Amino acid sequence: MKINPKDIEQAACDLYIRALKMLPDDVKAGFQRLSQNESNDTAKAVLDTMTRNIAVAEVNDNLLCQDTGVPIYNVTVGRNVELDGGALKAAIRSGCERATREHPLRSSVVHPLNRRNEQTSCGHKVPVIHIDYDDVDQHLSLEMIPKGSGSENNSWLKMALPAEGVGAIHEFVIDCVLRAGAKTCPPVVVGVGIGGTADLCVHLAKIAATRGLGSACSDPEGAELERKLSAAVNMLGVGPQGLGGDATAFAVHIELAATHISMNPIAVNMQCHSARRARATFTPTGIEYGV
Structure with a gap:
């Protein structure tokens, strides 16, 4: 299976937005479980407010939190996958920049000494990109985590x-x-x-x-x-x-x-309670989005 860097770029762009706007179902279920078991009335009211905030953000296609975080991309490459490592990293960076400029998002990434913000959510060694491998045939996973x-x-x-x-x-x-x-x-x-x-x-x-x-x-x-x-x-x-x-x-x-x-x-x-993440899975049949 050959991976087109342009597909990686688009997925990296899409995943950033999806992660910032769509809370995973397991986290929503976690809120429900905590609320059911909460004995403190004030705490229960706070949990209910958080749950409403999540629902309003999704209905209005808005961000779950204003902090767009430091972008982290985790890549897992399976067997029989053909790709160019350098092109893969460049594509992820380009997708991250596009997501920030095209939507637009608040860039939270700055130079550590002069604090200059390039307004791209990118900088030296950022986005953070981790690459690992597994034995799943013709399979590549791209996970995006914005870490506030x-x-x-x-x-x-x-x-x-x-x-x-x-x-x-x-x-x-x-x-x-x-x-x-x-x-x-x-x-x-x-x-x-x-x-x-x-x-x-x-x-x-x-x-x-x-x-x-x-x-x-x-x-x-x-x-x-x-x-x-x-x-x-x-x-x-x-x-x-x-x-x-x-x-x-x-x-x-x-x-x-x-x-x-x-x-x-x-x-x-x-x-934090806005435990955001999104994932794209590449297979010979196409690209599937999830968490």
């Missing part, structure tokens, strides 16, 4: 000692959620990376934070820790928008990697 500063600013890394055990993970995650408070616009998805190296651990936390609700860590011990931490986080009383209540988080998600015998990195990355 409210969630991205609440990111932490701890190089824990192995002797501290699982208790250090539990304590660190709880401390991070309390430190974030209302700043991440809860209810949130708490992404936790465990193991690997420092940079891999932080990347794993972001993968975890942007995973679909209802999914579980592929490692059984990781999945069990997810369940325990999800329950613990929702006992903290932070609540929707930090105003108190049971609904502090949709879930805690964990991703693991093997690590060195003398260290145990732990990273936390959060996703």
Whole structure:
């Protein structure tokens, strides 16, 4: 299967807009679940207001949030797929620029030193593009995640000692959620990376934070820790928008990697209640859009 860079460009453009305007069904279901289980009247009213905001944005074809974020594109390439890597990256960047200029969107991307904004949502090494591979035949997946500063600013890394055990993970995650408070616009998805190296651990936390609700860590011990931490986080009383209540988080998600015998990195990355993402799947029969 040969991929046309022009198709990648158009998909990158479309996905940015779809992610900013269409909240995934699993997140909508997450709101409904939290609202049904909420015991605090104020928190329940806040959740209902959030739900109405989502509905109004979609009916009016408007943005779910004014923060268009730092654009992240995750590419997964299957077997028997022919493409030009350089052209792939250029096409994604071009699609991202087009989305920002043609709709138009507020560009949130600036130079880190002089803070100059090119008004394209692009800059040096941005959009962020991750490329991975799997064994699905004649298949390419392009996922778009706009990562806003409210969630991205609440990111932490701890190089824990192995002797501290699982208790250090539990304590660190709880401390991070309390430190974030209302700043991440809860209810949130708490992404936790465990193991690997420092940079891999932080990347794993972001993968975890942007995973679909209802999914579980592929490692059984990781999945069990997810369940325990999800329950613990929702006992903290932070609540929707930090105003108190049971609904502090949709879930805690964990991703693991093997690590060195003398260290145990732990990273936390959060996703706000507007947990936006969109996906295009390329196959020999065409392009299918979803989440």
